[in-house]
Amino acid sequence: MNLEAVKLAAANNVWSAIFPEMMLGCIALLLLVLEMLLPPKHHEVIPDVAAAGLFGTLIGLIINWHPIWIGSETFNGLIRHTEAGQVMRGFFLTSALLVCLLARLTLRRQAMPRIEFYHIVLVVTAAMMLLAQSNHFVMLFVALETLTIGLYILVSYFRTSTASLEAGLKYLLMGALSSGMLLFGIVLLYGVAGNPTLPAQSTQPLHYPELARFLAANPHHFLASLGIVFILAGVAFKIGAFPFQIWVPDVYQGAPTPVTAFLAVASKGAGFAVLLALCGAHGVFSAYAWLTTPILTAMAAATILFGNIAALTQHNVKRLIGLSGVSHAGFLILGVVASQTVPMAVGAIYFYLFAYLIASFAVFGVMSHLAGADDSDQELEHYSGLAKDSPFLATVLAVGLGSLAGIPPLAGFMGKLFVLMAAFQSGARWLLAIAALGVVISIYYYFGWIKAAFFETWTPPAESGGAPARPARTSVAPSTGLLLGALALASIALGFYQGPWGEWLARP
Amino acid sequence: MSPFLTDPLLIAIAAPLVLALAIALGLTKRWSVRLAYGAFSVPFLAALHVWWHYAAAPKMGGYAFLTRYSTGLDGLGIGLKLGLNGISLPLFVMAGIVGLAAGLYALQSQAERLKIYVMMLLIMQGGLMGVFASVDVFYIYFFHELALIPTFIMVGIWGGRDRSYAAMKMTIYLTVGAMISLVGLIALYVKSGAHTFDLIALRAHLAAHPLSVTLQHNIFGLLIFGFGILVSLWPLHTWAPLGYGAAPSANAMLHAGVLKKFGLYGLIQVAGPLLPAGAWHWAQPLAWVAVIGNILIVGLVTIAQRDLKQMIGYSSVMHMGYAFLGIAAGSALGVGGVVMMMVAHGLSVALLFMLATSIYHRTQSFAMDEMGGLAQPAPVLAACFVAATFASIGLPGFANFWGELMVFIALWKFAPLITILAVSGVVISAIYGLRSVARIFFGPATEQMKAVAAKHPPVDLRWSEKAPVLILLAALLFIGFWPKSMSQAINETLATMSFREPAAPTQALPR
Secondary structure, rough: OOHHHHHHHHOOOOOHHHHHHHHHHHHHHHHHHHHHOHHHOOOOOOHHHHHHHHHHHHHHHOOOOOOOOOOOOOOOOOEEEEEEHHHHHHHHHHHHHHHHHHHHHHOOOOOOOHHHHHHHHHHHHHHHHHHHOOOOOOHHHHHHHHHHHHHHHHHHHOOOOHHHHHHHHHHHHHHHHHHHHHHHHHHHHHHOOOOOOOOOOOOOOEHHHHHHHHHOOOOOOOOHHHHHHHHHHHHHHHHOOOOOOOOHHHHHHHHHHHHHHHHHHHHHHHHHHHHHHOOOOOOOOHHHHHHHHHHHHHHHHHHHHHHHHHOOOOOEHHHHHHHHHHHHHHHHHHHHHHHHHOOHHHHHHHHHHHHHHHHHHHHHHHHHHHOOOOOOOHHHHHHHHHHHHHHHHHHHHHHHHHHOOOOOOOOOHHHHHHHHHHHHHOOHHHHHHHHHHHHHHHHHHHHHHHHHHHHOOOOOOOOOOOOOOOOOOOOOHHHHHHHHHHHHHHHHHHOOOOOOHHHOOOOO | OOOOOOHHHHHHHHHHHHHHHHOOOOOOOHHHHHHHHHHHHHHHHHHHHHHHOOOOEEEEEEEEEEEEOOOOOHEEEEEEEEEEEOOOOHHHHHHHHHHHHHHHHHHHHHOOEEEEEEEHHHHHHHHHHHHHEEOHHHHHHHHHHHHHHHHHHHHHHOOOOHHHHHHHHHHHHHHHHHHHHHHHHHHHHHOOOOOOOOOHHHHHHHOOOOHHHHHHHHHHHHHHHHHHOOOOOOOOOOOHHHHHHHHHHHHHHHHHHHHHHHHHHHHHHHHHHHHHHHHHHHHHHHHHHHHHHHHHHHHHHHHHEEHHHHHHHHHHHHHHHHHHHHHHHHHHHHHHHHHHHHHHHHHHHHHHHHHHHHHHHHOOOOEEHHHOOOOOOHHHHHHHHHHHHHHHOOOOOOHHHHHHHHHHHHHHHHHHHHHHHHHHHHHHHHHHHHHHHHHHHHOOOHHHHHHHHHOOOOOOOOOOHHHHHHHHHHHHHHHHHHOHHHHHHHHHHHHHOOOOOOOOOOOOOOO
């Protein structure tokens, strides 16, 4: 490529458009520099720097909510800036901020380096934000790999714990497999769309609009549909949809609790941002709706049923919430299916994601606080009598779980309602029936957890001299209390009043 | 002044909820209890206020006191629209009265962790007022679910025997019912094409463009199945006696008395008028299930009960059968009768549940075989229980009489055979009602009763118990002797609604 072409390409770079991502990268580096410069006794300010940086970036994003490049492509079509992209950026920043706050609780109990944890969280967040705005399969793959590799490290971060290492290895193997499938699908599409004998062939077949144009001109090409199926399989791995959910329980159990939260919320959100860009109403694969709709429909039904039924028998709360997260992924796929015909479904998915974020972090916060030295050992029995020892934590837990279960008046109910309304409008009746069944099943295990925390049950007296069955309960620090209380209140408030969110949702 | 502060309906909903939130945020126990007296009185006073002013209030689309608050979902046709028509007004008033009685009783009770207990009851009360004050179908559902949550927790924490099992069973059943009715309501929303949950707009839209007959059949089927579970339609009623048997009394009063009426209310206010062809299609099967299942089978099961609370629970399931019959009969007379019955049943069953707990405090048992002779040491309790039983059987002088009478008259036009079977159910309720009175209060005391009485000599009703009893009894008698106070509003509204019979509305209700 000659110099002129490079100059031409660079002219399209609007660096200020990805200022939040660059900001996160700089802060991530700053953390490492601070670790070198500051004496060890001052190292506890470094997590604060990470949290403050995330918060500042979030505020900056909100202030610049409508930059002029919304709706246009930058970086030669690698990135496309949309309002949905802004929403997802806010989503990732919020969840990363909460992960950093939870990590302070969890990392305190472990003797291991801490700064790298925050560093990786920031880098992963930046990758997610780019992923949600990618407009090109190369961008998609690079961002996805950055985030996945970061998560490999985070999952096995507790390197003294075998459970964590096992989870890391499993996640690595499964992640590599899924990346491979994704890449294989991309390559197939690249090859097909670049074939000069086919109509509408393109010299830039990985650029979304170009590819969409090609697919629209060849709506039943076998190799293209094979590529699409592989890409969907790769994405399904990331969001933990049936039949690619097998890694979920073990990885969620072994990973440090904040990382579990990060996987459950942010990583899943990233997967859905990709899925919407690919399979939504004006997505890349919209010409292949004849293929994607049945696949996603079957996947949604199976995911909802599998997640809920498998969660019924779990005793470890991390596995339980992992499998319940699988069923939530099913609900979101239901929204994606609906979004192909019903515009409101897109807003419903984003609302659902935010409601899920708030509720999940309330639950994960309580889990992080109650966990003992062995982070993977969090059993349902450990919650017995929680309401008596700490009514506050029990209430936060109940609100969070209630919202996840979709009980009015909490935010989770509104999310489910919007998705169900969209699904009905799109005509997916049977899926709706399965979703309703899923809600009923989920009540059993969510309320089983609440029951463990609230209802007094007779327990056999502990053998004298034996170690206490559950980790000792400590009082809630004011900052943690404030965070958890705010999350619980947000779940309630968003259930009663949707305000601008609702208007954004219902926009034509 | 801001409309927030002068809207009696919003105040009635918000007062309990605000206090519940304040308690959750850490109000002290002392102030929680003190302020709770106020928070239970406010809905009661608001209810009396709107009852008094309803006739003269300006009405729009049949609703008085209309206000609307946006929650940001206007684009989806969802908004907090409050108002009362002739169907919701009596129930709103009843919810205020029963709520005050249950609240007073709970505040005087010596429940453990009283603060959370009161908080739960406040959430329930706020939700109940919201159910009947909402004009938006979405919010009717929303407030119902809000009021339902505390039931699970209250049964689980303060419940009696089998509480954990009862709480879970109740929750699963009620969630199934709620989800099915939610799907039905979404179907109504989407298929009507009006894209609004506002009941007034929906009615106008569907009057102009009725749904196809098949759709009406299907949606009404979904709704009757979902609402039916919530109202304990046979054979999906088994959660009710179990749950009420285990529930603490204040919770049972509010749930059996008021909250359970949501399903019937939904059928009368939403499903019936909007889907007349569906109502006609399902009337015969519904009537047969109600009369054979709810009235006769459950009636006989009620006779067989030895446990007082279980007996009241089953009897309430049985009485729901009459309500379903009135809905099946479908005329303005039948539906008006159901509204009257819902009010009367709510008051009387709350009274019975409360008195059952009072009896328990004196006998230390719910088993009726182990009681006897309680009338001598506790004559006021005996008199009140007898009155409540008479009301429940439906003797003249109590509100229940008018409701059942109207249902039977309407039913005769609809299906004489069913009417005969249904009337024989009154005999069943007389049998178990009078027998329980005889067992508990009259005759010689049993050995167990003597043993208990030796340790704790039974005393008569205390004032803390008398106050809620008197409120409920007064309301029952007031409506019993002056039914027009309720029926006028019911009549006016039903006259404007087209039920499935296109015949001219009749001056059916007693004036």
